[in-house]
Amino acid sequence: MLKPHLKLIEDIKSEERTFSSLSKFELEEMYKISIASGDFTALRMLTNHNTGIYNYNEREPSWLDSEFWAPIWTLMLTSKPKTIRWDSVFLNDGKKLTDPKHIKLLNAFKYWITATDNPLENGGNIEFSKKTIYIKVTYIIKLINAILLHSKELQLAEYHLLHVDDSFWLSIFSNMATYDPFEGVYRFKDRIKALIDKEATTISDEECVNFVAKYPLLLSKLPTDDLSIYPENRQKSCVWLFKQGYYKSYKGKPKYDGNSAVLTRLILNGKCLFEDINTPNFVEFHLKQKKTSTEYIPINNHDSSIGMNAQSLGQYISYLKLIHTNLDRNDSCTPSMITDTLTINSINNIKGVHLKKTMRTRTQPPSLIFNLIEKCFQFTQENQDELLNQCLTALKEGRSKLGKSNSNKLKPQATFKAFDEAIHSDMSGSERGHWFDTEAINCVTSKWKKKGIKQVAAFDIKTPNRHQRIRNNESLFELFQALEGSVQFLVGAIMARRQDELSSLKPYGNLIPNKNPFSIDDEDYFIKKGKDGSVKAQYNLKFKLKKSGYKGKNTHLIRPIPVSIAKLIWRLEEFNQETEKAGLTTGKLSLFNSLESKACNLSAANTHSFNNNYDAMCDYFETDLVLMDSGEYRRNYIRQHQLRRFFALVFFWSKKKESFDALRWMLGHTDMEHLYHYISESETGAVLNSAKASVLASSVLNKDISDVDAKQLDKLRELLVKRLAGNERAEVIINTLSNTIDDYHESDYETTPHISVIEKNQIMENEVLRLLDNEVISLEPNFFIVTTPNGSTESTFNLTLTFNEIN
Numbered sequence: 001m002l003k004p005h006l007k008l009i010e011d012i013k014s015e016e017r018t019f020s021s022l023s024k025f026e027l028e029e030m031y032k033i034s035i036a037s038g039d040f041t042a043l044r045m046l047t048n049h050n051t052g053i054y055n056y057n058e059r060e061p062s063w064l065d066s067e068f069w070a071p072i073w074t075l076m077l078t079s080k081p082k083t084i085r086w087d088s089v090f091l092n093d094g095k096k097l098t099d100p101k102h103i104k105l106l107n108a109f110k111y112w113i114t115a116t117d118n119p120l121e122n123g124g125n126i127e128f129s130k131k132t133i134y135i136k137v138t139y140i141i142k143l144i145n146a147i148l149l150h151s152k153e154l155q156l157a158e159y160h161l162l163h164v165d166d167s168f169w170l171s172i173f174s175n176m177a178t179y180d181p182f183e184g185v186y187r188f189k190d191r192i193k194a195l196i197d198k199e200a201t202t203i204s205d206e207e208c209v210n211f212v213a214k215y216p217l218l219l220s221k222l223p224t225d226d227l228s229i230y231p232e233n234r235q236k237s238c239v240w241l242f243k244q245g246y247y248k249s250y251k252g253k254p255k256y257d258g259n260s261a262v263l264t265r266l267i268l269n270g271k272c273l274f275e276d277i278n279t280p281n282f283v284e285f286h287l288k289q290k291k292t293s294t295e296y297i298p299i300n301n302h303d304s305s306i307g308m309n310a311q312s313l314g315q316y317i318s319y320l321k322l323i324h325t326n327l328d329r330n331d332s333c334t335p336s337m338i339t340d341t342l343t344i345n346s347i348n349n350i351k352g353v354h355l356k357k358t359m360r361t362r363t364q365p366p367s368l369i370f371n372l373i374e375k376c377f378q379f380t381q382e383n384q385d386e387l388l389n390q391c392l393t394a395l396k397e398g399r400s401k402l403g404k405s406n407s408n409k410l411k412p413q414a415t416f417k418a419f420d421e422a423i424h425s426d427m428s429g430s431e432r433g434h435w436f437d438t439e440a441i442n443c444v445t446s447k448w449k450k451k452g453i454k455q456v457a458a459f460d461i462k463t464p465n466r467h468q469r470i471r472n473n474e475s476l477f478e479l480f481q482a483l484e485g486s487v488q489f490l491v492g493a494i495m496a497r498r499q500d501e502l503s504s505l506k507p508y509g510n511l512i513p514n515k516n517p518f519s520i521d522d523e524d525y526f527i528k529k530g531k532d533g534s535v536k537a538q539y540n541l542k543f544k545l546k547k548s549g550y551k552g553k554n555t556h557l558i559r560p561i562p563v564s565i566a567k568l569i570w571r572l573e574e575f576n577q578e579t580e581k582a583g584l585t586t587g588k589l590s591l592f593n594s595l596e597s598k599a600c601n602l603s604a605a606n607t608h609s610f611n612n613n614y615d616a617m618c619d620y621f622e623t624d625l626v627l628m629d630s631g632e633y634r635r636n637y638i639r640q641h642q643l644r645r646f647f648a649l650v651f652f653w654s655k656k657k658e659s660f661d662a663l664r665w666m667l668g669h670t671d672m673e674h675l676y677h678y679i680s681e682s683e684t685g686a687v688l689n690s691a692k693a694s695v696l697a698s699s700v701l702n703k704d705i706s707d708v709d710a711k712q713l714d715k716l717r718e719l720l721v722k723r724l725a726g727n728e729r730a731e732v733i734i735n736t737l738s739n740t741i742d743d744y745h746e747s748d749y750e751t752t753p754h755i756s757v758i759e760k761n762q763i764m765e766n767e768v769l770r771l772l773d774n775e776v777i778s779l780e781p782n783f784f785i786v787t788t789p790n791g792s793t794e795s796t797f798n799l800t801l802t803f804n805e806i807n
Helices: 004-013 026-037 041-051 102-116 130-148 166-178 179-184 188-200 205-214 233-242 261-267 311-327 344-348 365-397 431-438 446-450 466-471 476-495 498-502 561-582 607-623 646-651 659-669 672-682 685-701 710-724 729-738 756-772
Strands: 070-077 082-084 527-529 536-537 538-548 553-561 592-595 601-604 625-627 631-634 777-787 793-803
Touching: 082 130, 102 130, 130 179, 166 179, 166 311, 179 188, 188 233, 188 261, 205 233, 233 625, 233 631, 311 344, 365 446, 365 476, 365 601, 365 607, 365 646, 446 607, 466 476, 466 607, 466 631, 476 498, 476 553, 476 561, 476 592, 476 607, 476 729, 498 538, 498 607, 538 561, 553 561, 592 607, 625 756, 646 685, 672 777, 672 793, 685 710, 685 756, 685 777, 710 756, 710 793, 756 777
Parallel strands: none
Antiparallel strands: 070 082, 527 536, 538 553, 592 601, 625 631, 777 793
């Protein structure tokens, strides 16, 4: 019979005892016995229990659907398998990466990729989601390609990873920070320009003339915003690309905006792992105008400044260090150690390198947002109930008709004698289509017919004057989309949440309390003050907090919402319940949905349909047009990420008359100091600083629109002139600041701004944001009590701009 302490070890080794069942004393005994006996089996089991390092096979991760030694890998990390063709790469000696001479270099790359979820390399037993592993693999492949594309300089065939040291990565990361991660590694624009300019010389003038005659778009002037490559001869470049199959899809069909995969292959084939590289689509090479469902081409609403932010750079550095998995391996080459001197700060301190802020979008002019709020609220207040009721009636009736082709019994087949060309040629072949054309209008009340309704169905995208007819209220289902976009906008503007947080709202049951908001008093209140001085929301909205939780399971967050918006949500939820009861849905609905006109059903909003609702709203209310330098007009189409900082902007612009009128119904009699405390607690410092930067940028460009002290603004202008010196893109702004020219005055809001004005505002806003983030300046409200003309008191404030440090 074994002694008790030896039996403990044997019970653990035979798994008759679990580690969770051991007491503290038994764990200490196990440790002492293992050390004394030299048998570390139990300790190894304990280590594996907590870390999983002995269970992980770095040559057989669960997501690798290939042999480790295979020349082609298939990774099962997304719904579409990812392929890595190791055998497609040639090194500077002309031999393939898979050549026996380079097997250790190849293995080093492979181990680097499998290290992405190796517990030994990631701090223990961490179960990463496949999505996270996919992102890490994508980053590492980009870093591998950075090495492969410098094969000649690194003498990769002769020395493998010996020359891939800190200085190499400093050079790569500084390029990524200067341009962006894609351009910094691939220098794709430079490569394609060199290739295109060279090959365009092989195209004759006659070929070019004949080609342009077929595709006259090549004669048009393009807005500077659309240019990336600047080819010496755009027309001849497109002729050469045509000959290379650039304008064919993988199925051989015409693709007039170009096939990026073809361009990637032309530039990178044989030089690196180019599979699945998402090459940009270049407008310079389009043969035909891209079709759009919107009235105008959208203006680019992303910050056009180039570079990379600190967070992204930190991820690249972290994933780079996974290359250390190859240290002390016999079957792979040994990499140089990545030292602790390779940091975000060391890269940012390189002359000419300025890490940008996390990807920002152009801030929409506050007047545009406030005007839209007023229009959307008025539209929904006047039309939501009746519009939803009539849509429901039409959907039920339309769904009762057959939608299949040849289901219209009133239309004989073309081969029958009863077929009359004059009568039947344009008649819909489906029963539902014929009903739309003839009887559906009977679902519309006389009141709405007077408003302009002439048909129930949505217009075909090719319908002449389609958008003007929608604004004339001629289509019931088109108005439904404008309504959905309006409610989305109102909820999105006040809640300032991510788009996926709004699109994932349930079809009903989103409000807390879940009761009819039409039945309560004080409907204009957003938050109310209790007798004990506490501040409480009348209504809250419950949503999933994205980028939280574990493996896709998000935590929930509750945020206050004005009663006026709660009413809009409640009415939409009632409509969703009715459509579900009537069987008019495809799958599970969300709060905001897409109406399929021909099918007479609703489906949950996805990213595309959510944005389509916004587009419909913007076209219906005719948001601002912007004049491009080509003479073309484009439209400001709202996106949810542009509204993320709007709630904070609400406060800083709330003293302006045009702001306050639009906010009265939204915020009611809310005390402004209470509101600011709520905003400060609810929003991150980044969101608050972004809102402050927007206000200050507008103020320094127009001294008449701000409550900030004029002398302080002048001081800020002087500081910005110094900081922007040397920035080529900011040259015009410096002149503007030096002469205090007011180019974008609020009173000029109704005019159409030039694209250069918008770009100038964005550069200015980014620079002010740097000052705020670096605490060189601060902008804070100074609250005080005033007596109103009617004798009551209210809280108001001034904005105080402070200079903390000027370097």
